[in-house]
Amino acid sequence: MKKEKDFSPISGYMMLVVVIVLAVISLMLMSWHSPVAILTIGLMVIMMPGFFFLNPNSSVVLVLFGEYSGTVKTNGFHWANPLFSRKPLSLRARNFDSDKIKVNDKVGNPIQIGVILVWQVRDTFKATFEVDNYESFVKLQSDSAVRRLAGQYAYDNFDVEQEVTLRSGHDEVNHALEENLRNRLDIAGIHVVEARIGSLSYAPEIAGAMLRRQQAAAVVSARFKIVEGAVSMVQMALDQLSKQGIIELDEERKAAMVSNLMVVLCSDKDVNPVVNTGTLNH
Missing domain, CATH: 3.30.479.30 (Band 7 domain)
Structure with missing residues (x-):
């Protein structure tokens, strides 16, 4: 299997000097009516298509009669065999x-x-x-x-x-x-x-249903966090009351307190307080 190979062309400036010299010689020969002028003019015409230039990040693939000859990647003014077929390829991103x-x-x-x-x-x-x-x-x-x-x-x-x-x-x-x-x-x-x-x-046909599902999942996740935090807060309140001896609560009163605190902490609306002016049992 063939791979890419570099091709080094001849400098276009050097060959341009050669073409100019041929042009001068052709004019001199024509003034002398020499038949050799036809050959020099023909050679100059054949050489002209061999000139080409490359911009940065560009390349030219050279093929001679179906045979891959190489790739030119050096930017500048170049000259190559006029019989080469040239295919430009950009190397830019x-x-x-x-x-x-x-x-x-x-x-x-x-x-x-x-x-x-x-x-x-x-x-x-x-x-x-x-x-x-x-x-x-x-x-x-x-x-x-x-x-x-x-x-x-x-x-x-x-x-x-x-x-x-x-x-x-x-x-x-x-x-x-x-x-x-x-x-x-x-x-x-x-x-x-x-x-x-x-x-x-x-896709449009299920976008609405999936949006509602995402919203429901978000609500469930938020509720889970709220309940988790509320349980931690209730536990902390009971521990502080017991540790500091502020009030002695039996199991029934603890259950009532936990219920009230969970309602207050987990509710998505403001809770209206009820002031108890009697004892804890009334």
Whole structure:
């Protein structure tokens, strides 16, 4: 299997001097009516298409009669065999922001997901000869990688918080996406600089139901924290009353006090106090 190889062209400035010299010689020969002028003019015309220049982070793949000759990556003014066919390739980093595609996540929920990919051509031979169109190849393989990623993770998990999901496991999910894309695009000589999920949402047909489920889960979680804190506060109050000997409470009075404190602490509305002017039993 062939690989990319560097090609060192001749300096374009040196060959430009040669062409100018040939032009001067041709004018002199024409003034002398010499038939040799036809040869020098023909040679000069043949040499002219060999000039080309490269901007920074650009390259040119050279092919001679179907045979790969090499790749020029040095920027500047160059000259090469005029019979070479030249295909320019940009080596600059590019962004690809994919459209949202509708797929099913690990648990079967329909979601919409898109990817942002930063990539660049690393191997010009593979990009030119291993695939038909490397730009289309990047787009198709990106969509395929996103579909595979969605099948590996759930969008969200309301039951097991430790499980990595598309919504919560940003670093791990994006790393898995990058590795998948690197393996897929290596055949085309493409280097993946960065890949991450650009857009993520439930499909419209279930978005409303999932929003209500998320809200319910949030309410349950908040209630759990409130109750947990209220129990700790009631325990602390009973311990302080007992330790400081402020009042002696039997089991019945403790139960009544716990009930009242739990109502006050766990209620989502303001509690109206009732002032007891009698004894604790009335």
